[in-house]
Amino acid sequence: MTPPDRGTPERVTFLHTSPLHINTFENLRDRLAPGLKLRHVVREDLLKQAEKAGGLTPALRIHTGEALLKEAARGADVVVLTCSTLAPVAEEVSFEGTRIMRIDRPMADEAAGKGGRIAVAACLEATLEPTMELVRSSAKAAGKEIEVSGHVFFDLWPLFQKGALGDYHAAIAARLREASCSCQAILLAQASMAPAAALLGEGGIPVLSSPESGFKAALGALH
Secondary structure, eight states, X not given: OOOOOOSSOOSEEEEESSGGGHHXXXXXXXXXXXXXXXXXXXXXXXXXXXXXXXXXXXXXXXXXXXHHHHHHHTTOXXXXXXXXXXXXXXXXXXXXXXXXXXXXXXXXXXXXXXXXXXXXXXXXXXXXXXXXXHHHHHHHHHTOOEEEEEEEOGGGHHHHHTTOHHHHHHHHHHHHHHSOOOSSEEEEOSGGGTHHHHHTOSSSSOEEOSHHHHHHHHHHHTO
16 A cells, blocks of 8 residues: 655645635635645535435445545645535544544534524535534533524525526525524525625624634644
């Protein structure tokens, strides 16, 4: 077996399921940690498997875990899984000397800290239940009582798939405005949904997304 090529390892590696996420995290790096060396790995096949199966399967857990461990073996300090559908696997595997984390745990911790009613919005049905379970686990760890509801805008996902990001984010924002939600916070289950929060403006129910809070947590793990 050929040993892994460590070369000059990046400090943080992001495992994505779409190349469209790369700019999001490059922009966060430029704003929050200029000069930080990042690596981006795209495995679109993993999300396609999840979509076909309707969620995580035992085989898909193995494949995702292998992908995470492969990146850890290259020598990164932190490996971040940015796909919420696959994200539970990031908390099921470990590699000595590397922090493996899911992008959405910090967001869930923040929402759970508010207690009360939490709404989770997704555009991919396979993402909804893992994110709702994530929020429940964060609430349990924090000793908070919460009630979680789910909302799926499945008809908007094709906009993301074809790269119509402006239309995708505008449509999500419109759906969130239409939704009657008596809750303490709304979570956007997928990293791809994050820009929709900015379109809603200030003053309403807090809308939480995972990229920035997850990126900051990755930075924190470096120290």
